[in-house]
Amino acid sequence: MAKHARCVPWEHAMSRRRWLGTTLGAAAGAYGLGGLWQPALAEQLQSRQRQVLFIWIDGGMSQLESWDPKPGTRFGGPFRAIPTSVPGIHVSELLPRSARLMDRLAIVRSLCTQDNSHSAGVARIQRGDPKNRGVTYPYFGSAVAKLLGAGQSGLPPYLWIKPGGGGFKYEDAGFLGAKYGALALGDGQPPENLLRHESLSADDDAARQALRRRANQRYAARRRPEVNDAHGYVFEMAAALMEQQELFTGQDDPRDVQRYGSHEFGRHMLKARKVLEAGVTFVKVNSYGWDTHGDNFNGHARLMPKFDQAFAAMIEDLEERGMLDHVLVIAMSEFGRTPRINGHVGRDHWPEAWSLAMAGCGLHKGLAVGQTNDEGTFVDTQPYDIGHMFHTWFKALGIDPQRTQYDNAGQPLPIAHDDCHAVAELLA
Amino acid sequence: MLLAVLTLPNVALWADQPLHPRIDALIAAAADGPLAAPADDSEFLRRLSLDLLGRIPSSQEVRDFLADTAPDKRRQAIDRLLASDESSRHLAQAFDVMLMERLGEHEEWSRYLAESFRQNKPWDQMVREMLFPDASSESLRGAGFFLSKRLENYGQNPVDMPGLVRDVGRLLLGIDVQCAQCHDHLFVDDYKQADYQGLFAYLGHTFVRTDVQFPAVGENLVEKKVEFSSVFEQQPMATGPRLPGGRELEIPVFSKDEAFEVPPDRKTRTPGVPRFRPLQLLAEELPRADNRLFVRNVVNRLWWLMLGRGLVHPLDLHHSDNPPSHPELLDLLADEFVAHQFDVRWLMRELALTEAYQRSSVLPEGADVPPADRFQVALEKPLSAEQILASLRVATGHEPPASPSTEKQADAEGVALRKTFQAALAAQPREPEVEIRPSVQAALFLSNNSLILKWLQPGEGTLISRLDKLKDPAQVADELYLSVLGRMPTDEERQETREYLASRPERRVEALGHLAWALLTSTEFCVNH
Structure with a gap:
């Protein structure tokens, strides 16, 4: 297909809708959120379910105060660099716990992306900056939900733990259609209407559900099967979700709370570990408030320890549980921050040279890919865009981005930017 | 045969x-x-x-x-x-969902629709009023919402002008030309880039008026054709306003002082009225008996x-x-x-x-x-959030909420109810509600939301109280099935009701609630069959 270089980015929503429209004729599994329980498309993945923890550091973590410190230089700021468990790799002193785990981590210091505004950057990064083909691409979470499916957990494949409101967030799914959206646990709380009403006992609920099923059987006996199958199916899925409510409401072990931190991000990361343990395919955790245009250094001095604490606790727990083999952990922002320190002792948006951290799922351990120049202003080695990261992540998840395509109502679409490739150094 | x-x-x-x-x-x-x-x-x-x-x-x-x-x-x-008046209100509601696709609500738009259906206004007239809204008429200006809502920024995104062109084509002509924006449609031979661009030439110069509170659309000067080229062929082309299958309109040339009938007023922020107004022409050309697509x-x-x-x-x-x-x-x-x-x-x-x-x-x-597509057996149809809400109220022995067009006088509670049901059951904005699409979110809402359980409590004239007064279980079953499913129960269903009540003699009101809930969440209740 020829390039659509001049095709401006408004969605071909017809195709997306047709996708939704056709669900009625499909198997019962394809309904509403019910579709989230569809079996994985790639059968070879069934044997060992791979999962993703995607930590979204919203607003832009400073690479200079985290994974790529430049102490003692013009733009380096006040913090020192400290050695890590990998000789030769130093990180900011604001990451003491993560530094001790560096031999489990892989960091990339040579990210060079494009958008420097939040509104464009957040979407562009989380969509993997696909070339413009006139459709709205899914966020990474929806893409993984589509490509890996829900596994056997009985839970939706894409959970999003975030401060603020929760609910069913369809927007992330783009042309894949609403059913690949996120189920958001606002402030870590269970989704609305998940909990059985207090006036109703479990036995009574079971009794009324049995009555409902019998009513549906009588209705369906004499009618086309599709509508009743679909309608009954979402109630069964709702019941399955309700059975897991302990996961959303249960008490946290105080020792865990201490290790992850009793702050919001720590509590949300602990919740993330629990739902990963329960088998959710993709978990996104948001941390807000990183847009430090003013007072960058006090800001990072306040924010980084919370991140460091919860991130390190998570890596330790995943490893201890043997989950790091099949859980891909990614911690990143929409861009880094300017090396130049502005008049408000802040750093602004800087997509030219920044860093991210990863672990698990077969990625090489204990390495730092790429480097920036002495003052951290630009990338000295081969620059990597978000498209390279998407290729790398898909490969780590066992999905070949060269061979796998979306089928958007007949329009074949690559799952990752077709001018990019995986970062070979990161992959086993 | x-x-x-x-x-x-x-x-x-x-x-x-x-x-x-x-x-x-x-x-x-x-x-x-x-x-x-x-x-x-x-x-x-x-x-x-x-x-x-x-x-x-x-x-x-x-x-x-x-x-x-x-x-x-x-x-x-x-x-x-x-x-009945009730049918006018329902038609207004159904057309609102069809025409606005949950983009938003506006009191004047709701009133306009309700009044139009009350008068049984001809469809071509309604479309004329929507495409060239008369800002000087209090009863007609609400029609402008069809265009003005689509000319707003949405979220952090700028005005989705191709979306407006697309919706005018989809909703009023039955053709989706969006994928013919940058090239002739790749799968649909009939949809040409020139069709998209010709429709765009009618609409591309419009904007939301911010100088007034009601929904209103202004027009900028249009002095030349829309220029475009296919991303495949790069051949420069141009078109004036043209409907698919119609003739291209001339764009008149005016001298600078003649271009406006009423010049813009910077002080009052009132936009000017150009002499050449493609929207007015669209309102004349599109809703016509000889426009077969329309x-x-x-x-x-x-x-x-x-x-x-x-x-x-x-x-x-x-x-x-x-x-x-x-x-x-x-x-x-x-x-x-x-x-x-x-x-x-x-x-x-x-x-x-x-x-x-x-x-x-x-x-x-x-x-x-x-x-x-043979229509040999009646098809099951989806129920909108509003139909479910009104039906749940009627089934449980409560008044259905007032319609949006009359809510000024009444009923903040009704407004809140409608919003709650829309959030749980309606499609996302821009998703047409055409097919039956059950969702887990809706199932959780109907299963656990306290509103519905509250409506299944005893109270003056409620379903549960009416049922509770009936001593014969067969009568209970009759009233239950008539109230919820609109039909008499079968013998098997009477038997089931009798046995369920007999199994909970001490907790009759609760048992009646379970029986009613099971029918209210059944497929038979939740679709229009």
């Missing part, structure tokens, strides 16, 4: 017949297997009430209808319901509203590779609709009178499941 040959109609000879038998003759001629039996009175009344009033009938309405012995009671019911689109959408599937389906993909399931029928509906001055209620009445509409959704004994 012999029957089909004998009844093959000659539409021209039948011209003095009412429309509905001619529709049925065409459907029968194209049938591919047995037709379902006529719906019984309960099934018919429930369907009619949902389609024309937006709610299920109350148990008393069902009882009265079942007891009515008049041979033409169905015709009477159709006329009675169509004449006429076919609306009759196809009314057919879908009543019969559950478009003769052309999807509704917004009219083109030669997606022909109507019944080509003659679509032409007949279009011709007759024009001959009856675009009278929406007249066409709905004729459709409600057809055997096709009044067939059962129960499959004929022993036959294969027929294709949906």
Whole structure:
């Protein structure tokens, strides 16, 4: 297909809708959120379910105060660099716990992306900056939900733990259609209407559900099967979700709370570990408030320890549980921050040279890919865009981005930017 | 099959017949297997009430209808319901969902729709008022919301002008030309880039007026054609305003001081009124009897509203590779609709009178499941969030909430209820509500939300209190099934009710609540069958 270089980015929503429209004729599994329980498309993945923890550091973590410190230089700021468990790799002193785990981590210091505004950057990064083909691409979470499916957990494949409101967030799914959206646990709380009403006992609920099923059987006996199958199916899925409510409401072990931190991000990361343990395919955790245009250094001095604490606790727990083999952990922002320190002792948006951290799922351990120049202003080695990261992540998840395509109502679409490739150094 | 040959109609000879038998003759001629039996009175009344009033009938309405012995009671019911204020409010609601696709609400738009359907305003007139809203008329200016809402920024995104062009094409002409924005459509040969750009030339210069509180659209000067080229061929092209299949309009040249009829006023921020106003021309050119796309689109959408599937389906993909399931029928509906001055209620009445509409959704004994586009068996239709809300209220013995157009006077509670139900049950903005699409979110809402449990409590005139007073379990079952499902229970269902109540003698009110909840969340209640 020829390039659509001049095709401006408004969605071909017809195709997306047709996708939704056709669900009625499909198997019962394809309904509403019910579709989230569809079996994985790639059968070879069934044997060992791979999962993703995607930590979204919203607003832009400073690479200079985290994974790529430049102490003692013009733009380096006040913090020192400290050695890590990998000789030769130093990180900011604001990451003491993560530094001790560096031999489990892989960091990339040579990210060079494009958008420097939040509104464009957040979407562009989380969509993997696909070339413009006139459709709205899914966020990474929806893409993984589509490509890996829900596994056997009985839970939706894409959970999003975030401060603020929760609910069913369809927007992330783009042309894949609403059913690949996120189920958001606002402030870590269970989704609305998940909990059985207090006036109703479990036995009574079971009794009324049995009555409902019998009513549906009588209705369906004499009618086309599709509508009743679909309608009954979402109630069964709702019941399955309700059975897991302990996961959303249960008490946290105080020792865990201490290790992850009793702050919001720590509590949300602990919740993330629990739902990963329960088998959710993709978990996104948001941390807000990183847009430090003013007072960058006090800001990072306040924010980084919370991140460091919860991130390190998570890596330790995943490893201890043997989950790091099949859980891909990614911690990143929409861009880094300017090396130049502005008049408000802040750093602004800087997509030219920044860093991210990863672990698990077969990625090489204990390495730092790429480097920036002495003052951290630009990338000295081969620059990597978000498209390279998407290729790398898909490969780590066992999905070949060269061979796998979306089928958007007949329009074949690559799952990752077709001018990019995986970062070979990161992959086993 | 012999029957089909004998009844093959000659539409021209039948011209003095009412429309509905001619529709049925065409459907029968194209049938591919047995037709379902006529719906019984309960099934018919429930369907009619949902389609024309937006709610299920109350148990008393069902009882009265079942007891009515008049041979033409169905015709009477159709006329009675169509004449009611409730039907005007429901049609306004249904058209709001169809035309705005949950983009947003505006009081003046709701009032405009309600008043238009109360007057049974011809469809072509409504479309003229929507495309060239008269800002000077308090009763008509709300129509501007159709355009003005689509000219707002949404979220952090700028105005989605291609989305507006697309929606005018989809909703008023039945063609989705969005994918022909940058090149001729890749899958649909009929949709040319020039069609998109010609429609864009009517709309691309418009903006939301911010100098007034009501929905209003302004027009900038249009002095030259829209220039475009295909991303594949890079050949420069240009077009003035042109409807698909229509003629291109000249763009007049004015000297600088003559370009405005009323020049803009910077002080009051009042936009100018250009002498050349493509919106006015669009309002003249688009909703016309000789614009076949316009006429076919609306009759196809009314057919879908009543019969559950478009003769052309999807509704917004009219083109030669997606022909109507019944080509003659679509032409007949279009011709007759024009001959009856675009009278929406007249066409709905004729459709409600057809055997096709009044067939059962129960499959004929022993036959294969027929294709949906043959209309041999009634199709199950989705219920909107508003229909579910109103029906739940009626079923549980509560007043349905007031409609948006009257809420000024009343009922903050009704507004809140509607918003709650829309959030849980309606589609996302820009997603058409055409198919049945159950969701886990909706199932959780109906299962656990405290509102519905509250409506299943005893109280003055509520369902549970009415049932609680009845001592004979058979009577309980009758009233329960009439109230919730609009029909009498079967013997098996009476038996089930009796046994369930007998198993919980100490907790009768709760047991009644369980029985009612099970029916309220059943497929039979949640779809229009």
